[in-house]
Amino acid sequence: MAVLKARKRADSRPADALTSSAGRARPPLLARLRRDWQLLAMTLPAVALVVVFHYVPTLGNVIAFQDYSPYDGITGSPWVGLYNFQWLLSDPEFWTALRNTITITAFQLVFYFPIPIALAILLDSVLSRRLRLFIQGIVYMPHFFSWVLVVALFQQILGGAGLLAQTLRQAGHEPWNIMTNPDAFIVLVTAQSVWKDAGWGTIIFLAALAAINTNLYEAAAVDGASRWRRMWHITLPGLRPVILLLLILRLGDALNVGFEQFFLQRDAVGAEAAEVLDTFVYWRTLMTGAWSYGAAAGLFKGLVGLILIVVANKVAHRFGEQGIYKRS
Template sequence: MSKMVQIPRASDASMSDAVPSSPTGKTFWQRFRRDRVLLLFVLPGAAVLLCFTYLPLLGNVIAFKDYQPYVGILESPWVGLQNFRILVSSDPAFRNAVANTLIITLLQLIFTFPAPIALALLMNSLVSERFKRIVQSILYLPHFLSWVVVVALFQHVLGFSGPLEQVMTAIGAGQPHIIGNPDFFKPLLILQDIWKNCGWGTILFLAALAGIDANLYEAAAVDGASRWRQLWHVTLPGIVPVVVLILVLRIGNLLSVGFEQIVLQQDAVGLQVSEVLDTYVYNNGIVGGEWGVSAAVGLVKGAIAVLLVLGANKIAHLFGETGLYQKEDK
């Protein structure tokens, strides 16, 4: 009696190839039905993101038009790349905005970015948990203040009628000229940024520090490692992935240095030292009516930000770090 050989049907093979499956063996629709409740919770946030983040990107078309608000986007004439001429021209205002943006960005990377890391390490060294929570609450508070309040506080403290002026006058050191002084404007921006956001920035680093295995510290102590050696060989390597992730995200915002903070103090110091790309777009677009030019500058700035994020993430992969996403294995 001959054995029957079962030949797979072509329809079965085509159907198995046509329906992609995940590594767990479930098809897309099976996973969709399984996670339908979670997807339902995500839907409102996704709708808000779509309506207020992605759909407005279509308005970047005015970068290629001579846009007039009373005419509308559709009726405004096309001008091609004419609005982008400012990027390659010798306009002193634009070059000044680029220079100020790069200087403030460099100062932020040197002083503002490491400040939350140092503060998180200092707070993590506190022995009393109750005292640590009190300190955290105090340091988080400035983050919830608006820039209007922060700038007003600094102007009151460092201004001509503030406590600093009274102390300096009492000791015969003369009246300090900080608020409104162009020479102190950029350092003052960094000081304000650190005071407002440093405490809030420690949240992720404190979470990373809490995730370090305590057995590593015990093993280092048994080997005779001092507190400094434990910090260098256990603590810092434990938070490197989080530091790299935050740094990659920060690099993507290199050309955005704080619009509201700067525009509130621009009149006191002048455009020469305070004009950055964000305020340039505002002053020329909304105030000056150059909508197309401002949209072109904003569009190029966004494209550069994407390239910076991708480049920084690629460099993170070269150094063996995950970055924003895990590198695919070939």
């Protein structure tokens, strides 16, 4: 995001700013190579890694159109056209995974997405700077915990042998187990996401809040606008671009609900509730060696994701917002 703006600024400088003589024509390639070889040498190791671990595997997706076997390799395996995709679309487990993924995204849009906004407004209203920084420090922290850790913590507090069940049992009540109930699973994973990431999610909103001109609040207050009217007419409009941007990003990312969280809890609640697209790829293919089938499922997800991002950006531009690319 930032780069795109930075790049635009770079364009506005003369191409040979390094030789600090504006207006002269671009030096020939060889001269520029001689001038910039150090910069290139610095960049190349990172480029090599990205090519090997991102672009080569991306091309490796061609095995989705093959009946790949590791023994024959990509060059020796037979081509099967769209067979794997037909198989995929007729696989009820794939549809379960897709349905779960979309349900969870929709659920979290309603029950997760607004929380960082509300939290940011609440934090912003704390007058004492030190208190605010203290609370910020605490609520940002779980973002840096691994999912294994978060799930383990939830298990210790809410699980069948956890603190809540223990307390209920000692008080003579029948404990209920939240961690293994497939019906409550969507609530559980959303609660975990809120606990882990909602605090961190306030950062961008806090920055937007800090950018609102306080004179607006003062003028409104002098004119007799109440606290709530100021929030409605100044705070929320001030947050609107960021809210829209994040909403669009989330929609573009609709098929990504996080992987480890579901992978870790799939056994406890069962595949019917906890299978999402990523875990589907893992369990149905990597575990059985159906490489081409798994690649087809992954490619399907990647392509839909790509389309969603492009569409989401179109929508963003339509709304007059910046979206993730073409920012300036």
